[in-house]
Amino acid sequence: MDRPIHFRTATMDDVSQIVKMLANDPLGSQREHYADPLPPSYDEAFQAIDSDPNNELIVGCLGQEVIGVAQITFTPYLTHQGSWRATIEGVRTSSDHRGNGIGSLLIKWAIERAKERKCQIVQLTTDKTREDALRFYTRLGFQPTHEGLKLNI
Amino acid sequence: MDRPIHFRTATMDDVSQIVKMLANDPLGSQREHYADPLPPSYDEAFQAIDSDPNNELIVGCLGQEVIGVAQITFTPYLTHQGSWRATIEGVRTSSDHRGNGIGSLLIKWAIERAKERKCQIVQLTTDKTREDALRFYTRLGFQPTHEGLKLNI
Numbered sequence: 418m419d420r421p422i423h424f425r426t427a428t429m430d431d432v433s434q435i436v437k438m439l440a441n442d443p444l445g446s447q448r449e450h451y452a453d454p455l456p457p458s459y460d461e462a463f464q465a466i467d468s469d470p471n472n473e474l475i476v477g478c479l480g481q482e483v484i485g486v487a488q489i490t491f492t493p494y495l496t497h498q499g500s501w502r503a504t505i506e507g508v509r510t511s512s513d514h515r516g517n518g519i520g521s522l523l524i525k526w527a528i529e530r531a532k533e534r535k536c537q538i539v540q541l542t543t544d545k546t547r548e549d550a551l552r553f554y555t556r557l558g559f560q561p562t563h564e565g566l567k568l569n570i
Numbered sequence: 571m572d573r574p575i576h577f578r579t580a581t582m583d584d585v586s587q588i589v590k591m592l593a594n595d596p597l598g599s600q601r602e603h604y605a606d607p608l609p610p611s612y613d614e615a616f617q618a619i620d621s622d623p624n625n626e627l628i629v630g631c632l633g634q635e636v637i638g639v640a641q642i643t644f645t646p647y648l649t650h651q652g653s654w655r656a657t658i659e660g661v662r663t664s665s666d667h668r669g670n671g672i673g674s675l676l677i678k679w680a681i682e683r684a685k686e687r688k689c690q691i692v693q694l695t696t697d698k699t700r701e702d703a704l705r706f707y708t709r710l711g712f713q714p715t716h717e718g719l720k721l722n723i
Binding site for chain 2: 432435436439445448449450456458459460461462463465466469471472474488490492493494495496497498499500501504506507528531532536537538539540541542543544545551554555557558559560561562563564565566567568569570
Protein backbone atom coordinates (compact mmCIF):
# COMPACT_ATOMS: atom_id res chain seq x y z
CA MET A 418 0.00 0.00 0.00
CA ASP A 419 1.32 3.45 -0.90
CA ARG A 420 -0.51 5.30 1.83
CA PRO A 421 -0.37 4.32 5.51
CA ILE A 422 -3.50 2.96 7.16
CA HIS A 423 -4.64 4.85 10.24
CA PHE A 424 -7.01 3.83 13.00
CA ARG A 425 -9.55 5.92 14.87
CA THR A 426 -12.81 5.64 16.78
CA ALA A 427 -15.77 5.30 14.43
CA THR A 428 -18.32 8.10 14.11
CA MET A 429 -21.99 7.96 13.11
CA ASP A 430 -20.95 8.93 9.58
CA ASP A 431 -18.99 5.66 9.29
CA VAL A 432 -21.91 3.36 10.15
CA SER A 433 -23.10 2.87 6.57
CA GLN A 434 -19.60 1.91 5.34
CA ILE A 435 -19.18 -0.43 8.32
CA VAL A 436 -22.49 -2.20 7.69
CA LYS A 437 -21.56 -2.55 4.01
CA MET A 438 -18.42 -4.44 5.08
CA LEU A 439 -20.29 -6.54 7.64
CA ALA A 440 -22.84 -7.58 5.01
CA ASN A 441 -20.23 -8.39 2.33
CA ASP A 442 -19.32 -11.79 3.74
CA PRO A 443 -20.76 -15.33 3.50
CA LEU A 444 -22.11 -15.23 7.08
CA GLY A 445 -22.78 -11.49 7.24
CA SER A 446 -24.87 -11.52 4.08
CA GLN A 447 -27.36 -13.84 5.83
CA ARG A 448 -27.88 -11.63 8.86
CA GLU A 449 -27.15 -8.00 8.00
CA HIS A 450 -29.36 -5.59 6.08
CA TYR A 451 -27.35 -3.06 4.08
CA ALA A 452 -29.74 -0.57 2.54
CA ASP A 453 -30.20 3.16 2.06
CA PRO A 454 -31.44 4.26 4.50
CA LEU A 455 -30.14 1.68 6.96
CA PRO A 456 -32.55 0.08 9.42
CA PRO A 457 -32.58 2.39 12.48
CA SER A 458 -31.39 -0.47 14.69
CA TYR A 459 -27.85 0.11 13.38
CA ASP A 460 -27.77 3.75 14.45
CA GLU A 461 -29.28 2.86 17.82
CA ALA A 462 -26.58 0.23 18.34
CA PHE A 463 -23.89 2.70 17.31
CA GLN A 464 -25.15 5.23 19.87
CA ALA A 465 -25.13 2.56 22.60
CA ILE A 466 -21.56 1.58 21.72
CA ASP A 467 -20.37 5.16 21.41
CA SER A 468 -21.80 6.20 24.78
CA ASP A 469 -20.26 3.25 26.66
CA PRO A 470 -16.73 3.97 27.94
CA ASN A 471 -16.03 0.21 27.93
CA ASN A 472 -16.82 -0.24 24.24
CA GLU A 473 -14.83 1.13 21.33
CA LEU A 474 -15.69 0.74 17.67
CA ILE A 475 -12.45 1.11 15.72
CA VAL A 476 -12.12 1.75 12.01
CA GLY A 477 -9.02 1.45 9.85
CA CYS A 478 -8.88 4.08 7.11
CA LEU A 479 -6.94 4.66 3.95
CA GLY A 480 -7.36 8.38 3.43
CA GLN A 481 -11.11 8.98 3.77
CA GLU A 482 -12.03 5.38 2.96
CA VAL A 483 -13.04 3.02 5.78
CA ILE A 484 -11.43 -0.34 4.98
CA GLY A 485 -11.55 -2.22 8.29
CA VAL A 486 -13.57 -2.41 11.50
CA ALA A 487 -13.44 -4.09 14.89
CA GLN A 488 -15.25 -3.60 18.16
CA ILE A 489 -13.35 -3.85 21.43
CA THR A 490 -15.17 -4.41 24.72
CA PHE A 491 -13.21 -3.86 27.95
CA THR A 492 -14.59 -5.91 30.83
CA PRO A 493 -13.56 -6.09 34.49
CA TYR A 494 -13.69 -9.60 35.96
CA LEU A 495 -13.14 -11.05 39.41
CA THR A 496 -11.39 -14.03 37.80
CA HIS A 497 -7.59 -14.02 37.33
CA GLN A 498 -7.33 -12.06 40.61
CA GLY A 499 -9.53 -9.25 39.37
CA SER A 500 -8.35 -8.49 35.87
CA TRP A 501 -9.60 -6.60 32.84
CA ARG A 502 -10.03 -8.35 29.51
CA ALA A 503 -10.49 -7.03 25.99
CA THR A 504 -12.94 -8.87 23.76
CA ILE A 505 -12.64 -8.26 20.03
CA GLU A 506 -15.75 -8.80 17.93
CA GLY A 507 -17.18 -7.82 14.56
CA VAL A 508 -13.85 -7.81 12.75
CA ARG A 509 -14.12 -7.21 9.03
CA THR A 510 -11.97 -5.73 6.27
CA SER A 511 -13.10 -4.38 2.92
CA SER A 512 -13.09 -7.03 0.20
CA ASP A 513 -11.30 -4.53 -2.07
CA HIS A 514 -8.32 -4.55 0.25
CA ARG A 515 -8.25 -8.10 1.61
CA GLY A 516 -4.85 -9.78 1.61
CA ASN A 517 -3.05 -6.48 2.19
CA GLY A 518 -2.38 -7.17 5.85
CA ILE A 519 -5.04 -4.75 7.05
CA GLY A 520 -6.67 -7.31 9.34
CA SER A 521 -3.33 -7.99 10.98
CA LEU A 522 -2.66 -4.28 11.54
CA LEU A 523 -6.16 -3.89 12.95
CA ILE A 524 -5.79 -6.72 15.47
CA LYS A 525 -2.30 -5.56 16.48
CA TRP A 526 -3.70 -2.06 17.01
CA ALA A 527 -6.50 -3.54 19.17
CA ILE A 528 -3.94 -5.49 21.23
CA GLU A 529 -1.96 -2.30 21.89
CA ARG A 530 -5.18 -0.53 22.88
CA ALA A 531 -5.95 -3.42 25.27
CA LYS A 532 -2.54 -2.95 26.87
CA GLU A 533 -3.22 0.77 27.32
CA ARG A 534 -6.46 -0.20 29.06
CA LYS A 535 -4.51 -2.50 31.42
CA CYS A 536 -6.08 -5.69 30.10
CA GLN A 537 -4.30 -8.97 30.81
CA ILE A 538 -6.13 -11.06 28.23
CA VAL A 539 -7.40 -10.36 24.72
CA GLN A 540 -10.08 -12.78 23.63
CA LEU A 541 -12.32 -13.41 20.67
CA THR A 542 -14.39 -16.14 19.10
CA THR A 543 -14.55 -17.08 15.46
CA ASP A 544 -17.12 -19.23 13.69
CA LYS A 545 -15.72 -22.73 13.13
CA THR A 546 -16.59 -22.47 9.44
CA ARG A 547 -14.12 -19.58 9.08
CA GLU A 548 -10.99 -21.73 8.76
CA ASP A 549 -8.92 -18.88 7.34
CA ALA A 550 -9.81 -16.69 10.31
CA LEU A 551 -8.67 -19.38 12.75
CA ARG A 552 -5.30 -19.62 11.00
CA PHE A 553 -5.06 -15.82 10.93
CA TYR A 554 -5.62 -15.48 14.68
CA THR A 555 -3.31 -18.33 15.66
CA ARG A 556 -0.55 -16.75 13.53
CA LEU A 557 -1.05 -13.61 15.62
CA GLY A 558 -0.46 -15.64 18.80
CA PHE A 559 -4.01 -16.41 19.91
CA GLN A 560 -4.50 -19.89 21.39
CA PRO A 561 -7.73 -21.79 20.55
CA THR A 562 -8.08 -23.10 24.09
CA HIS A 563 -11.84 -22.61 24.43
CA GLU A 564 -15.11 -23.73 22.95
CA GLY A 565 -17.29 -20.78 21.96
CA LEU A 566 -21.00 -21.45 22.54
CA LYS A 567 -23.99 -19.39 21.45
CA LEU A 568 -27.68 -19.51 22.24
CA ASN A 569 -30.20 -17.50 20.26
CA ILE A 570 -32.97 -16.30 22.57
CA MET B 571 -32.80 -29.19 48.22
CA ASP B 572 -35.25 -28.30 50.95
CA ARG B 573 -34.88 -24.55 50.64
CA PRO B 574 -35.25 -22.68 47.36
CA ILE B 575 -32.20 -21.07 45.83
CA HIS B 576 -32.53 -17.37 45.14
CA PHE B 577 -30.49 -15.09 42.90
CA ARG B 578 -29.43 -11.51 43.46
CA THR B 579 -26.73 -9.02 42.49
CA ALA B 580 -23.53 -9.58 44.46
CA THR B 581 -22.38 -7.07 47.05
CA MET B 582 -18.87 -6.30 48.31
CA ASP B 583 -19.57 -8.58 51.29
CA ASP B 584 -19.91 -11.56 48.91
CA VAL B 585 -16.50 -11.13 47.25
CA SER B 586 -14.60 -13.37 49.66
CA GLN B 587 -17.09 -16.24 49.24
CA ILE B 588 -17.03 -15.79 45.46
CA VAL B 589 -13.23 -15.90 45.29
CA LYS B 590 -13.26 -19.00 47.48
CA MET B 591 -15.46 -20.70 44.88
CA LEU B 592 -13.38 -19.44 41.95
CA ALA B 593 -10.21 -20.81 43.57
CA ASN B 594 -11.73 -24.20 44.44
CA ASP B 595 -11.36 -25.65 40.96
CA PRO B 596 -8.54 -27.32 38.95
CA LEU B 597 -8.02 -24.26 36.73
CA GLY B 598 -9.00 -21.64 39.29
CA SER B 599 -6.56 -22.95 41.88
CA GLN B 600 -3.70 -22.09 39.51
CA ARG B 601 -4.69 -18.49 38.98
CA GLU B 602 -6.71 -17.22 41.95
CA HIS B 603 -5.41 -16.17 45.35
CA TYR B 604 -7.89 -16.85 48.12
CA ALA B 605 -6.51 -15.42 51.34
CA ASP B 606 -7.57 -13.33 54.33
CA PRO B 607 -7.36 -10.47 53.55
CA LEU B 608 -7.89 -10.90 49.82
CA PRO B 609 -5.50 -9.15 47.42
CA PRO B 610 -7.00 -5.66 46.85
CA SER B 611 -7.27 -6.35 43.09
CA TYR B 612 -10.42 -8.37 43.78
CA ASP B 613 -12.19 -5.50 45.52
CA GLU B 614 -11.10 -3.10 42.78
CA ALA B 615 -12.50 -5.44 40.14
CA PHE B 616 -15.74 -5.78 42.08
CA GLN B 617 -16.13 -2.00 42.22
CA ALA B 618 -15.51 -1.73 38.46
CA ILE B 619 -18.15 -4.42 37.77
CA ASP B 620 -20.64 -2.97 40.24
CA SER B 621 -20.40 0.55 38.82
CA ASP B 622 -20.87 -0.56 35.20
CA PRO B 623 -24.55 -0.73 34.16
CA ASN B 624 -23.63 -3.29 31.47
CA ASN B 625 -22.07 -5.75 33.92
CA GLU B 626 -23.89 -7.76 36.56
CA LEU B 627 -22.31 -10.13 39.03
CA ILE B 628 -25.00 -12.61 40.07
CA VAL B 629 -24.90 -14.90 43.09
CA GLY B 630 -27.13 -17.83 43.85
CA CYS B 631 -27.86 -18.19 47.56
CA LEU B 632 -29.26 -20.82 49.87
CA GLY B 633 -30.34 -18.79 52.85
CA GLN B 634 -27.31 -16.63 53.68
CA GLU B 635 -24.86 -18.96 51.95
CA VAL B 636 -23.49 -18.01 48.51
CA ILE B 637 -23.38 -21.22 46.48
CA GLY B 638 -23.08 -20.06 42.89
CA VAL B 639 -21.78 -17.14 40.87
CA ALA B 640 -21.81 -15.87 37.29
CA GLN B 641 -20.98 -12.58 35.64
CA ILE B 642 -23.15 -11.28 32.81
CA THR B 643 -21.89 -8.60 30.43
CA PHE B 644 -24.43 -6.89 28.17
CA THR B 645 -22.87 -5.56 24.98
CA PRO B 646 -24.36 -3.59 22.08
CA TYR B 647 -23.04 -4.63 18.67
CA LEU B 648 -23.54 -3.36 15.14
CA THR B 649 -23.58 -6.97 13.92
CA HIS B 650 -26.87 -8.87 13.61
CA GLN B 651 -28.52 -5.57 12.57
CA GLY B 652 -27.50 -3.82 15.76
CA SER B 653 -28.25 -6.25 18.54
CA TRP B 654 -27.37 -6.68 22.19
CA ARG B 655 -25.68 -9.82 23.44
CA ALA B 656 -25.18 -11.24 26.90
CA THR B 657 -21.84 -12.86 27.66
CA ILE B 658 -21.71 -15.17 30.66
CA GLU B 659 -18.33 -15.63 32.33
CA GLY B 660 -16.86 -16.76 35.63
CA VAL B 661 -19.52 -19.39 36.33
CA ARG B 662 -18.87 -21.44 39.43
CA THR B 663 -20.89 -23.36 42.00
CA SER B 664 -19.85 -24.36 45.48
CA SER B 665 -18.25 -27.82 45.59
CA ASP B 666 -20.50 -28.62 48.60
CA HIS B 667 -23.56 -28.29 46.41
CA ARG B 668 -22.39 -29.52 43.00
CA GLY B 669 -24.72 -31.94 41.25
CA ASN B 670 -27.79 -30.32 42.78
CA GLY B 671 -28.77 -28.49 39.59
CA ILE B 672 -27.62 -25.12 40.88
CA GLY B 673 -25.51 -24.42 37.80
CA SER B 674 -28.48 -25.10 35.59
CA LEU B 675 -30.73 -22.77 37.60
CA LEU B 676 -28.02 -20.10 37.50
CA ILE B 677 -27.63 -20.23 33.71
CA LYS B 678 -31.40 -20.31 33.18
CA TRP B 679 -31.70 -17.26 35.43
CA ALA B 680 -28.99 -15.51 33.39
CA ILE B 681 -30.83 -16.33 30.15
CA GLU B 682 -34.03 -14.79 31.52
CA ARG B 683 -32.07 -11.71 32.60
CA ALA B 684 -30.60 -11.48 29.08
CA LYS B 685 -34.13 -11.52 27.65
CA GLU B 686 -35.13 -8.69 30.02
CA ARG B 687 -32.18 -6.73 28.70
CA LYS B 688 -33.38 -7.31 25.10
CA CYS B 689 -30.42 -9.48 24.13
CA GLN B 690 -30.76 -11.70 21.07
CA ILE B 691 -27.81 -13.95 21.79
CA VAL B 692 -26.34 -15.41 24.97
CA GLN B 693 -22.74 -16.49 24.55
CA LEU B 694 -19.95 -17.95 26.62
CA THR B 695 -16.69 -19.79 26.24
CA THR B 696 -15.52 -22.79 28.18
CA ASP B 697 -12.01 -24.20 28.43
CA LYS B 698 -11.71 -27.26 26.18
CA THR B 699 -10.38 -29.29 29.12
CA ARG B 700 -13.72 -28.82 30.92
CA GLU B 701 -15.55 -31.62 29.11
CA ASP B 702 -18.32 -31.76 31.71
CA ALA B 703 -18.97 -28.04 31.25
CA LEU B 704 -19.29 -28.44 27.49
CA ARG B 705 -21.88 -31.20 27.98
CA PHE B 706 -23.67 -29.07 30.57
CA TYR B 707 -24.00 -26.07 28.25
CA THR B 708 -25.03 -28.08 25.20
CA ARG B 709 -27.76 -29.74 27.30
CA LEU B 710 -29.02 -26.23 28.05
CA GLY B 711 -29.26 -25.51 24.32
CA PHE B 712 -25.98 -23.73 23.63
CA GLN B 713 -24.36 -24.60 20.28
CA PRO B 714 -20.54 -24.96 20.16
CA THR B 715 -20.31 -23.16 16.81
CA HIS B 716 -17.23 -21.07 17.58
CA GLU B 717 -13.59 -21.41 18.44
CA GLY B 718 -12.68 -19.40 21.55
CA LEU B 719 -9.21 -17.87 21.34
CA LYS B 720 -7.21 -16.13 24.06
CA LEU B 721 -4.00 -14.13 24.08
CA ASN B 722 -2.24 -13.23 27.31
CA ILE B 723 -0.68 -9.77 26.98
